[in-house]
Amino acid sequence: MIEAAVDRGIREMQEDPKRSVRKLADLGRQFSRGRFQKNFFDLSQTLLQDDNSPYYTILSRLTRETNHETLKKFGVNIGYTSWTYGASLIRSYEKEHGYDVPWTVFMHYLPDGPLGLKQIGGLIEEGRSIGIYTYFIYLEEMPEDWTELTELFHSFDNSAFLLFLPDRELEDGDADLLSGCRNLLVSAEIASCYRENIRLLKQRGCIVANHYYYYSSDPEEITRQVKDCDSPLLLFIARDDCMPEDRRRVADAVYDIRYHPEFPVFPVELHSDFIRVDQIISGRTCLLEVEANGKVSLPDGSFLSALDPDMTLAGLLRKISGQPICGEYA
Numbered sequence: 001m002i003e004a005a006v007d008r009g010i011r012e013m014q015e016d017p018k019r020s021v022r023k024l025a026d027l028g029r030q031f032s033r034g035r036f037q038k039n040f041f042d043l044s045q046t047l048l049q050d051d052n053s054p055y056y057t058i059l060s061r062l063t064r065e066t067n068h069e070t071l072k073k074f075g076v077n078i079g080y081t082s083w084t085y086g087a088s089l090i091r092s093y094e095k096e097h098g099y100d101v102p103w104t105v106f107m108h109y110l111p112d113g114p115l116g117l118k119q120i121g122g123l124i125e126e127g128r129s130i131g132i133y134t135y136f137i138y139l140e141e142m143p144e145d146w147t148e149l150t151e152l153f154h155s156f157d158n159s160a161f162l163l164f165l166p167d168r169e170l171e172d173g174d175a176d177l178l179s180g181c182r183n184l185l186v187s188a189e190i191a192s193c194y195r196e197n198i199r200l201l202k203q204r205g206c207i208v209a210n211h212y213y214y215y216s217s218d219p220e221e222i223t224r225q226v227k228d229c230d231s232p233l234l235l236f237i238a239r240d241d242c243m244p245e246d247r248r249r250v251a252d253a254v255y256d257i258r259y260h261p262e263f264p265v266f267p268v269e270l271h272s273d274f275i276r277v278d279q280i281i282s283g284r285t286c287l288l289e290v291e292a293n294g295k296v297s298l299p300d301g302s303f304l305s306a307l308d309p310d311m312t313l314a315g316l317l318r319k320i321s322g323q324p325i326c327g328e329y330a
Contacts, residue, residue: 003072054261054262054264054265055266057264058232062207065202066205066207067179070184071207073182073183074184074207077133077134077158077160081158081159081160082103082132082134082159082160083103083277085133086133087103087281087282089130090103090130090131090132090282091281092131093130094282094284097314099286099317099318099320100282100285100321101131101282101317102274102285102286103134103278104136104274105123105124105132105136105288105313106287106289107136108140108291109138109139110141110292111141111142113293114294115290115292115307117152119294119306121152121156123313124156124159126313126314127313128156130313130314134160135159135160135161135162136162137162137163139163139164139165140166140292141166142165142168142174146177147177150178153181153183154181156183157183159183160185161181161183161184161185162184162187162209163186163187164187164189164211165186165187165188167189167192167193167194168193169197170193170197170200170201175203175206176204178201178206179204179205179206184206185207185209185233186201186208186209187210187211187231187233187235188201188209188211188231189210189212189213190211190212190225190229194230198210198230198231208231208233209231209233209235210231211234211235211270212225212235212236214238214239214242214246214250215239215246216242216246217245217249217253219253222236222250222254226257226265227262227265232264232266234265234266234267234268235267235268235270236250236254236268236269236270237270237271247269247271248272251269251273254267254268254269254273255269274287287320288316290306294306294307296316298320299320304316
């Protein structure tokens with residue numbers, strides 16, 4: 001039923017983006033029940049009041065450039081399975097167990113590194129059981145063979161994955177494999193190879209984005225990146241050495257650009273907007289990021305290892321929340 005409605009919505013957006021999107025936003029706001037849906041449709045109504053809004057151009061580009069099955073699958077997986085069904089599981093789990101659960105997990109993958117696809121798959125399997133259906137995966141290097149990674153995406157068909165490519169060229173065969181993953185958004189780092197990578201992915205109907213690593217809050221640089229972006233979605237990611245005040249300024253600038261758009265690009269400051277979604281879902285926030293060596297940072301500056309055979313995802317989340325862990329890690 002949901003997928004049929006999405007199919008119809010995509011067709012209508014192709015024919016008349018303005019009318020169909022307004023209709024969907026009005027109906028969504030009227031019938032929405034959950035916290036996230038109400039926030040989303042309120043925002044949609046506000047942003048689409050202007051007939052000349054660049055967001056209409058974004059929607060037109062998406063329906064024109066993206067494989068419709070991919071658009072439907074990814075949209076349903078993140079919009080319904082993660083932010084609606086998964087969100088309800090997260091709230092129930094938090095209430096029962098007394099510690100915070102994030103709506104997504106960030107993982108770094110280095111082919112042939114300590115954190116292998118088997119371990120990543122195990123974290124995803126456990127995460128899904130408590131309501132986490134979206135996963136961000138940073139590729140530290142391009143794999144020589146993409147088969148195992150794309151099989152991971154296929155094996156969790158109703159989850160949503162966002163894959164961040166490093167600044168390396170994709171091969172045609174690699175892009176072919178990625179395009180077969182309907183539950184995947186692929187983001188190319190804004191550096192020397194990104195235009196060619198985006199071209200290959202768009203040719204195959206992938207949902208694409210760009211990401212930009214920033215270290216300062218120069219407003220002209222932020223605007224330039226939005227203006228020059230080749231994709232409908234631009235993700236700003238703070239470098240490790242970026243100062244907290246610069247992160248706050250970039251987050252504020254991105255938020256302002258999003259509400260007063262001049263270009264057909266939807267900007268996101270990854271950390272602050274992750275927190276915004278988390279707070280809408282459960283009223284609190286919890287960040288879980290697993291490095292390529294398996295390390296997980298705790299709020300007090302210490303580390304745990306996701307590779308420890310006795311450590312579970314639940315154990316990591318308890319530690320991050322400051323709750324005691326039964327057994328060896330208590």
